[in-house]
Amino acid sequence: MKKLIILFLVCIILGGFIQFFLPWWSFPVLVALGALFAGARIWQGILIGFLSGLAIWIAYAYYIDVRNEQILSSKIGLLFNELSSAQLILITGILGGIIGMLGGIIGSSIAGIIRPTVLK
Amino acid sequence: MKRRIILLILILISLGILYLVNKSITIKGKQIPPLSSFFSPFTGFWQNAPPTKIDPSFTVKDLQLISPAQVSFDERMVPHIFAENLHDLFYIQGYFTAKDRLWQMDISTRASSGRLAEILGPDLIERDLKQRRNGLYWAAEKTVEYWKQDKSSFALIQAYVDGANKYIENLAPEDYPIEFKLLNYKPEPWSALKAAQFYKSMEETLNGKAFDIENQNIITALGLETYNYLFPEWNPNQSPVIPDTYDSISTQIRDTAKLKIPDDFNKNLGLNKRGQLNDETNADFLGSNNWAVAPQKTKSGSPILCNDPHLRLSLPSIWYEVQLVAPELNAYGVSFPGIPGIIIGFNQNSAWGSTNGSHDVRDWFSIKWTNKEKTTYRFNGEDIPVNLRIETIKVKGGEDIIDTVKYTNLGPVSTYEIQGEEVDLAMHWIANDTSGAFVWKTIWQFDKSKTLEDFDKAASFFGHPIQNFVFASTKGDIGLKVSGLIPIKSENNGNWIMDGTTDQEDWSGFVPDSLNPKSFNPTRGFVSSANQHSTYPNYPFYYSGHFNDYRGRYINRLLDSMNHITVEDMKSMQNNNYSILAEEALPTLLKHLDKTELNTTEAGLVSLLDSWNFEFNADNPVPAIFEAWMNTTMDLIWDEIATIERKGSARKPEIWRTLDLIENDPLNVFFDIRETPERETPQTIVTMAFRRAVSELSDKLDDTEFNWAEYKGTSINHLALIPAFSRQEIFTGGYRESINAVQKTAGPSWRMIVELSEQPKGIGIYPGGQSGNPGSPFYDNFIDDWAQGNYYDLHFYNAPPKEDPNIIQTINFK
Numbered sequence: 001m002k003k004l005i006i007l008f009l010v011c012i013i014l015g016g017f018i019q020f021f022l023p024w025w026s027f028p029v030l031v032a033l034g035a036l037f038a039g040a041r042i043w044q045g046i047l048i049g050f051l052s053g054l055a056i057w058i059a060y061a062y063y064i065d066v067r068n069e070q071i072l073s074s075k076i077g078l079l080f081n082e083l084s085s086a087q088l089i090l091i092t093g094i095l096g097g098i099i100g101m102l103g104g105i106i107g108s109s110i111a112g113i114i115r116p117t118v119l120k
Numbered sequence: 121m122k123r124r125i126i127l128l129i130l131i132l133i134s135l136g137i138l139y140l141v142n143k144s145i146t147i148k149g150k151q152i153p154p155l156s157s158f159f160s161p162f163t164g165f166w167q168n169a170p171p172t173k174i175d176p177s178f179t180v181k182d183l184q185l186i187s188p189a190q191v192s193f194d195e196r197m198v199p200h201i202f203a204e205n206l207h208d209l210f211y212i213q214g215y216f217t218a219k220d221r222l223w224q225m226d227i228s229t230r231a232s233s234g235r236l237a238e239i240l241g242p243d244l245i246e247r248d249l250k251q252r253r254n255g256l257y258w259a260a261e262k263t264v265e266y267w268k269q270d271k272s273s274f275a276l277i278q279a280y281v282d283g284a285n286k287y288i289e290n291l292a293p294e295d296y297p298i299e300f301k302l303l304n305y306k307p308e309p310w311s312a313l314k315a316a317q318f319y320k321s322m323e324e325t326l327n328g329k330a331f332d333i334e335n336q337n338i339i340t341a342l343g344l345e346t347y348n349y350l351f352p353e354w355n356p357n358q359s360p361v362i363p364d365t366y367d368s369i370s371t372q373i374r375d376t377a378k379l380k381i382p383d384d385f386n387k388n389l390g391l392n393k394r395g396q397l398n399d400e401t402n403a404d405f406l407g408s409n410n411w412a413v414a415p416q417k418t419k420s421g422s423p424i425l426c427n428d429p430h431l432r433l434s435l436p437s438i439w440y441e442v443q444l445v446a447p448e449l450n451a452y453g454v455s456f457p458g459i460p461g462i463i464i465g466f467n468q469n470s471a472w473g474s475t476n477g478s479h480d481v482r483d484w485f486s487i488k489w490t491n492k493e494k495t496t497y498r499f500n501g502e503d504i505p506v507n508l509r510i511e512t513i514k515v516k517g518g519e520d521i522i523d524t525v526k527y528t529n530l531g532p533v534s535t536y537e538i539q540g541e542e543v544d545l546a547m548h549w550i551a552n553d554t555s556g557a558f559v560w561k562t563i564w565q566f567d568k569s570k571t572l573e574d575f576d577k578a579a580s581f582f583g584h585p586i587q588n589f590v591f592a593s594t595k596g597d598i599g600l601k602v603s604g605l606i607p608i609k610s611e612n613n614g615n616w617i618m619d620g621t622t623d624q625e626d627w628s629g630f631v632p633d634s635l636n637p638k639s640f641n642p643t644r645g646f647v648s649s650a651n652q653h654s655t656y657p658n659y660p661f662y663y664s665g666h667f668n669d670y671r672g673r674y675i676n677r678l679l680d681s682m683n684h685i686t687v688e689d690m691k692s693m694q695n696n697n698y699s700i701l702a703e704e705a706l707p708t709l710l711k712h713l714d715k716t717e718l719n720t721t722e723a724g725l726v727s728l729l730d731s732w733n734f735e736f737n738a739d740n741p742v743p744a745i746f747e748a749w750m751n752t753t754m755d756l757i758w759d760e761i762a763t764i765e766r767k768g769s770a771r772k773p774e775i776w777r778t779l780d781l782i783e784n785d786p787l788n789v790f791f792d793i794r795e796t797p798e799r800e801t802p803q804t805i806v807t808m809a810f811r812r813a814v815s816e817l818s819d820k821l822d823d824t825e826f827n828w829a830e831y832k833g834t835s836i837n838h839l840a841l842i843p844a845f846s847r848q849e850i851f852t853g854g855y856r857e858s859i860n861a862v863q864k865t866a867g868p869s870w871r872m873i874v875e876l877s878e879q880p881k882g883i884g885i886y887p888g889g890q891s892g893n894p895g896s897p898f899y900d901n902f903i904d905d906w907a908q909g910n911y912y913d914l915h916f917y918n919a920p921p922k923e924d925p926n927i928i929q930t931i932n933f934k
Contacts, residue, residue, distance in 0.1 A: 019162040028138060042130075060161040068169035072298075072895030076165055078844035092166070095159045099141065102134040109127040109134075 028103025035107030045108030053100025058093030214283030232321035427473025437888030477586025485620030
């Protein structure tokens with residue numbers, strides 16, 4: 001459990017940090033590496049990847065949106081089937097979550113391949 | 121082992137999905153940007169949502185400036201740039217224009233030079249080909265070579281380019297304007313070539329209109345005599361730009377041709393259905409108004425100058441507001457994104473503005489090929505080979521298109537359709553001539569001009585087609601000069617397709633500047649222009665064009681009668697919705713309406729029309745009834761033109777001529793609708809048109825909320841026509857033939873009024889905002905005030921402001 005919490009914190013803090021400098025795919029790479037070194041199980045990789053991706057993207061999108069007073073999000077929402085700003089933030093978060101989750105799956109699967117005992 | 125394989129497959133699937141979310145895909149013809157980078161709040165569209173709270177100061181790194189400089193942004197985010205030399209001034213102008221309008225700069229030059237398919241795909245190939253075949257890319261290249269001949273001016277153009285590029289090169293992908301992200305492409309460096317391409321786009325807008333092909337179709341179908349009868353060039357009620365240059369007034373229009381429609385005029389084609397016509401009467405008119413009133417006519421005793429150029433309204437706007445201050449000049453006004461200097465504005469001593477001359481500067485010539493391959497042509501008795509230019513059009517998601525354009529001595533050759541027959545025509549278009557095309561001298565001289573003599577001299581440098589430049593100074597002078605190039609042509613040359621086997625029907629030079637019409641400090645106490653004829657027909661040089669008959673007359677009527685004029689008077693004049701077209705047309709229509717068989721609804725509408733004051737006000741439904749009635753009348757009368765249009769483009773006679781024929785030539789064969797057995801008269805047509813218009817409007821007329829603004833449906837669209845980034849159905853009055861020429865998609869793109877008191881005081885507004893970013897609070901924040909006819913104070917600073925309440929952000933360059 002402790003391991004999971006540490007992994008989650010690392011993914012959120014470091015994952016949020018590196019995305020300021022590196023492209024979006026740096027995040028699933030980080031989650032994958034994290035899951036690999038922590039020897040996470042598949043469900044753990046999925047959970048941690050999804051939650052950290054969701055949290056980072058939702059939090060940052062929400063922060064931007066509040067400071068922008070929904071000017072842009074309301075227009076982008078119109079482009080995508082008249083989504084509200086809140087729905088757009090949620091979709092952003094889910095996308096971030098899926099991307100993180102895929103990283104988690106990859107990392108934990110590699111861990112599973114090189115250390116099959118972990119999967120028990 | 122099995123588990124490992126499952127895990128491996130899981131990894132591959134995950135990688136596959138990650139790859140896919142980074143791909144741009146097309147669903148139902150709609151291009152979807154890569155989801156991951158587009159939605160990522162670190163790189164995607166969220167990065168285009170700036171905080172609405174503005175930082176009072178921020179730093180910009182490593183600009184290559186010679187001296188310290190300061191930029192202060194006022195409450196509407198207008199930059200006031202203070203530099204110690206012109207290089208720094210234009211460098212900073214380039215930098216901040218790019219910062220606010222980069223995508224607009226990119227797309228407008230792509231549209232002009234035929235490079236849209238490269239980013240938008242195969243649908244745009246035809247459009248790109250047309251631009252290339254019209255020579256626009258070629259002409260821009262030639263223009264840059266020409267500019268380079270003036271080294272000191274070119275260095276300043278280069279300073280602007282360098283400034284813009286400094287901004288562009290510092291951009292990370294997450295900083296790209298949102299349109300680049302949506303369309304998934306990268307900004308290119310700015311260049312002098314792109315500036316020239318922007319100019320070509322303006323020349324295309326202002327000087328591209330010509331009816332040679334339309335007229336030729338009509339002449340081929342109906343004969344020259346009939347054409348001349350239907351399309352007289354001079355409206356006898358016209359009030360020209362310069363009324364007092366030449367002595368006598370001649371009118372020649374009332375020739376009494378015996379009108380016939382030829383027997384072989386194709387009867388089998390039948391009639392066009394309404395709406396299929398490429399309807400010139402409905403087309404938005406790109407024009408402008410300007411005027412200046414002399415001290416003796418104003419309340420304050422200072423001249424007042426007004427200008428409102430009517431262009432296609434778009435977001436971002438065509439204009440970018442700026443104040444430019446250096447030791448050499450201090451000017452405030454509007455600039456074109458991508459071009460150094462101020463186009464329309466004022467300085468400490470004077471104000472200036474412009475309207476389009478609307479002369480015909482685009483002519484077509486039939487080419488006689490002398491070999492089967494169509495590579496040599498007959499010209500002045502010789503066989504001459506064409507010059508070939510290869511145009512390569514890059515296509516997104518497709519192979520390059522290679523096109524060979526043939527150039528003759530008269531211009532590039534394209535194929536057109538004249539009454540079903542394909543013909544090769546060479547086009548001589550002033551936009552393709554570079555001689556004298558040096559606009560900078562004019563703009564930069566205006567920016568620093570003090571006196572009428574300065575103005576006259578600056579206008580003499582203008583090497584483009586005619587602009588009516590207006591001027592007023594704090595000394596109390598006013599002036600208007602028909603400036604630029606008037607091609608010298610023999611009468612009727614260039615009005616339809618000319619003979620291209622000689623240079624006899626081509627232009628033989630340009631009218632010298634000293635003979636360009638002008639009016640300085642006239643006794644009537646005002647000067648004005650609104651795209652009407654430059655002069656009376658007895659001007660020594662022949663010219664033709666697409667002139668506007670109504671706005672100029674009304675401006676002159678008002679200014680003639682006004683005294684003790686104030687800025688408030690000028691505001692209401694720029695927003696005046698009255699139309700002389702309605703004033704002249706409605707009585708004729710009502711007179712010919714058969715009122716005996718109208719039902720009660722129709723009779724009620726007639727009494728509304730009867731009491732209408734000819735103002736196209738937003739909240740009144742009556743202008744919509746008039747407009748629908750007028751247009752339907754035109755369609756019914758000119759059914760013959762619709763028939764011609766089936767085999768090549770054509771145009772209807774003008775409304776004033778149509779009204780003239782209704783009143784004075786009612787037996788004219790054109791009043792007969794050819795598909796009906798009866799012989800129609802103006803009375804039957806006008807009555808039929810009224811009923812048809814009313815029945816088409818009937819649903820709307822039942823709605824008590826229905827009004828002119830709704831009928832007109834003014835929209836200011838985003839340049840990529842993205843509805844979410846556009847402002848549609850704006851509640852505003854105005855009419856294409858009113859001073860306030862707000863139309864469906866075109867209208868006053870900048871309203872400016874300057875009082876030339878000791879320190880000139882300007883007010884102005886344009887329908888848009890300083891920022892090109894749809895996520896910015898400054899994207900479209902002027903539109904509501906513009907629609908209501910409000911103005912903003914233009915803050916003019918003589919020195920860098922310090923602690924000024926109107927300044928919300930300051931940047932110092934050390």
